[in-house]
Amino acid sequence: MKCYPVPRENLVLSIDNLKDDIPEEYLSHKECYENVIRKGSVLYDIFSELSKDRKHKAHQAPSNAYRISDGIMQNVNPFLLHFALFVPAITNQATPEQQAEFLKHGFGIIGTYAQTELGHGTFLRGLETTATLDLETDEFVLNSPTLTSYKWWPGGLGHTANHCVVMAQLYVKGKCHGPHLFFVQIRDIETHEPLPGLKLGEIGAKMGFNTADNGFLGFHNFRIPRNNMLMKNSQVLKDGTYVESKNEKLTYGSMVFVRVYLLSDMAYMLARAATISVRYSAVRHQSHIKPDEPEVQILDFVIQQHKLFISIATSHAFKICGLWLWQTYSKVMEDIGKGSMDRLPELHALSCCLKTTSTRDAGWLIEQCRLACGGHGYLMSSNLPSLYTTATAAITYEGESTVLLLQTARYLIKSWKRAMEGESLPATVSFLSEYFNKRYNKWENTPKGIVDGLKLVVAGVTKMCAESIQKHVSRGQQYEEAWNSSSVQLIKASEAYSRALLCEVFWFEVDKVSSTLSNNLAVVLKQLAELYITYWALEKRGDLLVYTTISKDDLDKLQERYEELLALIRPNAVGLVDSFDIRDEILCSTLGAYDGRVYERMMEHALKSPLNAETVNQSFHKYMKPVILKHKI
Ligand SMILES: CC/C=C\C/C=C\C/C=C\CCCC(=O)SCCNC(=O)CCNC(=O)[C@H](O)C(C)(C)COP(=O)(O)OP(=O)(O)OC[C@H]1O[C@@H](n2cnc3c(N)ncnc32)[C@H](O)[C@@H]1OP(=O)(O)O
Numbered sequence: 001m002k003c004y005p006v007p008r009e010n011l012v013l014s015i016d017n018l019k020d021d022i023p024e025e026y027l028s029h030k031e032c033y034e035n036v037i038r039k040g041s042v043l044y045d046i047f048s049e050l051s052k053d054r055k056h057k058a059h060q061a062p063s064n065a066y067r068i069s070d071g072i073m074q075n076v077n078p079f080l081l082h083f084a085l086f087v088p089a090i091t092n093q094a095t096p097e098q099q100a101e102f103l104k105h106g107f108g109i110i111g112t113y114a115q116t117e118l119g120h121g122t123f124l125r126g127l128e129t130t131a132t133l134d135l136e137t138d139e140f141v142l143n144s145p146t147l148t149s150y151k152w153w154p155g156g157l158g159h160t161a162n163h164c165v166v167m168a169q170l171y172v173k174g175k176c177h178g179p180h181l182f183f184v185q186i187r188d189i190e191t192h193e194p195l196p197g198l199k200l201g202e203i204g205a206k207m208g209f210n211t212a213d214n215g216f217l218g219f220h221n222f223r224i225p226r227n228n229m230l231m232k233n234s235q236v237l238k239d240g241t242y243v244e245s246k247n248e249k250l251t252y253g254s255m256v257f258v259r260v261y262l263l264s265d266m267a268y269m270l271a272r273a274a275t276i277s278v279r280y281s282a283v284r285h286q287s288h289i290k291p292d293e294p295e296v297q298i299l300d301f302v303i304q305q306h307k308l309f310i311s312i313a314t315s316h317a318f319k320i321c322g323l324w325l326w327q328t329y330s331k332v333m334e335d336i337g338k339g340s341m342d343r344l345p346e347l348h349a350l351s352c353c354l355k356t357t358s359t360r361d362a363g364w365l366i367e368q369c370r371l372a373c374g375g376h377g378y379l380m381s382s383n384l385p386s387l388y389t390t391a392t393a394a395i396t397y398e399g400e401s402t403v404l405l406l407q408t409a410r411y412l413i414k415s416w417k418r419a420m421e422g423e424s425l426p427a428t429v430s431f432l433s434e435y436f437n438k439r440y441n442k443w444e445n446t447p448k449g450i451v452d453g454l455k456l457v458v459a460g461v462t463k464m465c466a467e468s469i470q471k472h473v474s475r476g477q478q479y480e481e482a483w484n485s486s487s488v489q490l491i492k493a494s495e496a497y498s499r500a501l502l503c504e505v506f507w508f509e510v511d512k513v514s515s516t517l518s519n520n521l522a523v524v525l526k527q528l529a530e531l532y533i534t535y536w537a538l539e540k541r542g543d544l545l546v547y548t549t550i551s552k553d554d555l556d557k558l559q560e561r562y563e564e565l566l567a568l569i570r571p572n573a574v575g576l577v578d579s580f581d582i583r584d585e586i587l588c589s590t591l592g593a594y595d596g597r598v599y600e601r602m603m604e605h606a607l608k609s610p611l612n613a614e615t616v617n618q619s620f621h622k623y624m625k626p627v628i629l630k631h632k633i
């Protein structure tokens with residue numbers, strides 16, 4: 001690990017401890033955890049040393065640190081939640097004085113974010129953990145009154161964290177003020193034993209994410225100082241006075257932060273998968289295209305290009321939209337700092353649908369990359385199975401996908417009503433007013449024309465949803481019931497909206513920067529953006545036929561252009577994935593390494609299987625041999 005400039009003498013643990021003698025996939029659940037703690041502790045130490053030079057961002061991992069971690073742990077880093085949610089929750093939700101107090105030990109404490117319970121994850125107002133103010137002692141008393149109120153899922157909670165930020169219902173003088181966040185120590189710093197009054201453990205093996213050490217936590221009359229409530233937005237004073245937040249949804253700010261981040265994270269996950277499968281497809285030769293010519297690289301099959309180039313393009317789309325969303329997030333946070341909450345609903349709507357679409361797309365595209373590697377993609381050593389289970393976890397965590405799409409749909413319906421009332425709308429939904437006022441163009445077979453068409457689809461489906469809700473209300477349903485009745489269409493509106501956003505931002509941002517790039521680079525980037533937009537126009541051809549003036553002839557031309565784009569991208573495909581610049585140590589794949597030694601690496605890795613340590617396994621003598629001998633004639 002020579003590339004990380006931390007002097008060896010500054011580290012408590014040896015950098016040599018980052019190596020694995022046995023590949024992770026051969027370890028038991030317990031061994032796997034112990035192994036990632038061995039490596040994670042070295043990394044934690046390195047991050048801590050690196051953070052010393054970044055005074056303004058002390059306690060946070062350097063931004064590229066997650067990437068280093070990706071290479072060292074094929075699975076998930078159990079310290080991830082410390083950086084991803086614990087520290088951000090404190091910096092976003094605590095007063096400056098509290099931040100100084102809670103984070104004074106820097107990397108000396110390890111935290112997690114404990115919100116979800118056995119009984120409730122989505123519906124936060126339904127959480128059952130209570131934090132009741134004891135006026136006499138100036139403390140909060142935390143309790144888990146039921147089995148379903150046990151915290152369940154937080155990463156790192158099982159065995160790693162010694163602190164957490166806990167979401168609990170705040171009770172003051174007998175009144176419930178809803179979910180609030182609290183800073184809680186859960187383990188002794190020296191012995192690491194759970195503190196008295198707590199029941200702590202790990203929730204067991206999962207589909208993936210197995211080293212994330214997800215845990216459970218129950219409270220029994222567990223006391224914390226009153227000042228441990230995170231009080232940046234709402235406060236409880238010593239006399240029990242409750243000071244309301246300017247907007248109660250600010251308590252959910254840490255989730256918005258991670259949802260925004262995930263778009264860029266998915267860009268990276270997809271870049272890794274695309275790198276593996278495109279490089280492999282350039283090495284792998286199988287079958288002929290012309291019968292009298294040699295076997296071809298499988299990347300020369302147009303259908304293989306169709307499977308893979310969309311992943312390269314999507315990774316760029318997420319990266320570029322991720323930057324755009326970060327800028328929006330930063331601006332809205334700045335406004336909130338100045339007291340204006342005006343753009344919070346818009347940010348919430350954007351982050352919900354883009355988080356959902358990016359995690360879902362990353363999931364199925366990584367799976368497509370795996371399938372495109374044939375049988376070898378099924379090997380753990382390809383790293384595609386791990387990438388898949390890690391990416392798909394994100395479809396559920398940080399807000400379940402359907403639930404988040406319905407949040408965006410709420411915003412679309414509200415915006416549609418405002419459009420009907422002639423109110424002006426933010427730029428991200430102003431196309432609804434244009435649609436309502438019938439200010440839209442005829443179909444145009446260009447990337448811009450497709451983006452406009454996709455926006456017409458959103459507007460058309462949103463209008464249909466509003467009418468459906470109205471129809472159910474007029475038949476006697478309450479508004480929320482009518483909402484439920486219309487939810488299939490509402491999801492469609494939200495999905496269409498995120499696709500239109502991704503296409504629009506990708507195309508216009510590439511267009512904007514292309515004059516600053518070399519001509520060759522600009523051409524290739526534009527090809528990728530056009531491929532992305534054309535792919536989705538063809539996927540959504542049914543909607544376009546319903547809501548725009550596109551014709552069959554237009555669709556035929558788009559299909560032709562799409563195939564042209566595949567051919568144009570083909571010569572640059574390997575160069576494009578090389579330009580993601582992902583080191584072999586981070587890619588962790590026998591199929592995708594830069595040198596293309598696929599078969600040699602596969603054999604080297606197979607020989608590391610513990611089953612290959614001996615030519616005859618002892619189970620033969622114990623179990624098989626007696627049966628075979630019994631039946632031998
Ligand atoms: C740096 C990062 C690095 C790496 C990250 C990678 C990996 C980390 C690994 C794992 C982390 C996993 C962590 C977790 O999973 S933590 C738990 C996450 N849990 C959730 O996300 C819960 C989802 N549920 C909710 O967010 C909400 O409860 C809700 C579904 C959105 C509904 O809320 P509710 O209180 O019931 O509100 P409503 O009555 O439905 O709505 C009222 C009103 O408020 C609006 N609203 C809701 N949330 C927000 C928000 N966050 N910001 C702004 N506005 C919000 C809502 O839309 C509605 O508005 P109306 O105008 O329509 O009334």
Ligand SMILES: Cc1cc2nc3c(=O)[nH]c(=O)nc-3n(C[C@H](O)[C@H](O)[C@H](O)COP(=O)(O)OP(=O)(O)OC[C@H]3O[C@@H](n4cnc5c(N)ncnc54)[C@H](O)[C@@H]3O)c2cc1C
Pocket residue numbers: 081113114115116119120121122123152153154155209214393396397398399400401402403406
């Ligand atoms: C790998 C992983 C890591 C996690 N890490 C953490 C963590 O660190 N900290 C933490 O606090 N939590 C964590 N979680 C929990 C996670 O945030 C929740 O699981 C997630 O928010 C979904 O909530 P749920 O499990 O209650 O699903 P549910 O809401 O019970 O969803 C079940 C089904 O009901 C549907 N549904 C629910 N409500 C509605 C509705 N209003 N309308 C329509 N359909 C609905 C959903 O669409 C879904 O199909 C993690 C989860 C996973 C899988």
